[in-house]
Amino acid sequence: MKVPFTKMHGLGNNYIYIDLFQVELKEEGIPDLARKVSDIHTGIGSDGLILIHPSEVADVGMRIFNKDGSEAKSCGNGLRCVAKYAFEHDIVNQNRFKIETRANIVEAKVLADSGAVREITVNMGEPVLKRSLIPMTGNDTPEVVAERFDAADSVLELTAVSMGNPHAVFFVEDIDKAPLYELGPVIESDARFPDGVNVEFIEVVSPKELNFRVWERGSGVTQACGTGACAAVVAAVLNGKVARGNAFTVHLAGGDLRIEWSKDGNVWMTGGAEVIAAGEFYYDQVRTG
Ligand SMILES: N[C@@H](CCC[C@H](N)C(=O)O)C(=O)O
Secondary structure, rough: EEEEEEEEEOEEEEEEEEOOOOOOOOEEEEEHHHHHHHHOOOOOOOOEEEEEHHHHHOOEEEEEEEEOOOOOOOOOOHHHHOOOOHOOOOOOOOOOEEEEOOOEEEEEOOOOOOOOOEEEEOOOOOOOOOOHHHHOOOOOOOEEEEOOOOOOEEEEEEEEEOOOOOEEEEEOOEEEOOOHHHHHHHHHHOOOOOOOEEEEEEEEEEEOOOEEEEEEOOOOOOOOHHHHHHHHHHHHHHHOOOOOOOEEEEEOOOOOEEEEEOOOEEEEEEOOOEEEEEEEHHHHOOOOO
16 A cells, blocks of 8 residues: 655654545554654654544644554644645645644644745644643642652652643753653653653743753654643743743754743744655555564
8 A cells, every 4th residue: 555645844843744635544554554654764754643634623633643653632843734734735725724633623824925834823722730631640739830750860840731732841950961861751651640741851041932852752852842842831931930921932952933821821832844755655565673
């Protein structure tokens, strides 16, 4: 079976996109397909797989599978790429439209120049802060902010935010010394997060600027995480490190995002999306070790 694909990235967070307006996939084969396309040696190489699909409740739908085949409920960088694809492939014919994710329905606005999308703003909706909804174990609390969190031999302070998917945010003095590879995998699968968690280290650079590094659930270190950047800004506000309502520049390994947690409760994300390649994936012929 030859599966048509497009590879796109948002700040280096790259996924293989399959357009289900054009092809059909068997549900039970999707996790395996995600693992196969993502493999750098025997596949195309990516942080995971994103499906662009017809929606009954929005203009277009998106599903995201991590590199390990697990399905997540949202993906910020993926949403900007889906918005670009939907606009440039005439799936939508206006520059403001709705995208369904497994977590919520978001609104995207594209800025286009001669039909080519240059920048996308997405209203990511309101962050979820209640402990049981992150989800985290323990007696329920309305928020998890600056809570002592022991991991391996380290004592950290955790702020937990869900942007449709769970994020564990930790503040550091120097982003270059963030223990990403040491603690990322340990915290990702810590039993206090029954669904696992994305792990972010944040340095507050100025009242409107954050440095950011991520270990993603199901994919490991990536160049960027859009939902993670939203969670980082929310966590910085909740910890009193910055003021709500400001537009922040978040510096990720792959580039910058603009994020605002507005007074009405919604988190807005603005940034780019790029097409890398398009082609056919020879699914049946791929043999993995
Ligand atoms: N890179 C994404 C998030 C992808 C899903 C995540 N790894 C999870 O399992 O929740 C983003 O840009 O938000």
